[in-house]
Amino acid sequence: MSTTRQRQALASRRRIADAALELFAAHGVAATSTRSIAARAGVSEGLVFRYFPTKRDLLDGVVADGPTIAAALRDVVDGAGAKPVRTVAVALAERFADLASSEAALLSVLIGESRTDAVLHAAFTRAVDDAAGALADYLAERVAAGEVDAGLDRRAAAQQLIGGLLLILLTAAAPHDDHDRHPILREEARATTALWTRTCTAPAPT
Structure with a gap:
């Protein structure tokens, strides 16, 4: 296949995936036909x-193409x-606010469909566990630096923050009338991470 034809093929595939994402987010996968896509x-x-030989392939392609x-x-x-x-907490707040704002349609599909789709649910759970593991590893480094108390349950603390940020993503995925929710999402993420920071860096109760 020539380079020009390859570019055209990729562009067509991208248009189809984008159309599927838009319709899946608006109507759900089950209610969206390949004809409408x-x-x-x-x-x-x-x-x-x-x-995309099947609608399952379309769903998998839409999810795989997006950020995790x-x-x-x-x-x-x-x-x-x-x-x-x-x-790091401030940077996390900014990153998740950006994600919630720019990928609202993808989040709507991922979160909505994972409630009934076992494959997506498993993938979503793995992604959350992976994120919590990465954050727990970072906290371990801050324990070694003396900033975080050694008695902190780092995995639980990481899961707590991920859970709080996921609530923000859920809010972004829900239908709303605001045209630009990024400032609101950013403030919510900052408030969540600020509270978490105080919890992590405070001395453990004796």
């Missing part, structure tokens, strides 16, 4: 099946062991 993408239904929660967190914490918790 083809119409939204401006291609034939046959071309949809060429790239674990990747978003690792972007911040990987190699950040020398940075104080407050600095």
Whole structure:
């Protein structure tokens, strides 16, 4: 296949995936037909099946093409062991607010469909566990630096923050009338991470 044809094929696949994401987010996977996806993408239904033989393949492609929660967190914490918790927490708030704002449709599909789709649910659970593990590893480095109390249950603390940030993502995925919710999401994320920072860096009760 020539380079030009490869680019055209990739562009067609991208249009189909984008159309599927938009319709899945608006109507759910079960209520979305491949015909409607083809119409939204401006291609034939046959071309949809060429790239995505089943609607399951479409759903998997939409989810695989998007950013993950674990990747978003690792972007911040990987190699950040020398940075104080407050600095990393602020960066996490910004990253998750950006994710919630820019990927609302994808989050709506991922969170909504994972409630009934065992495969997506398992993938979502793995992503959350991976994110919590990365954050717990970072906290271990801050224990060694003397900033975080050695008695802190680092895994539980990491899961607590991930849970709080997931609530923000759930809010972003829900239907709303605001055209630009990013400032609100950012403030919510900052408040969540600020409280978590105080919990992590406070001396453990005696």
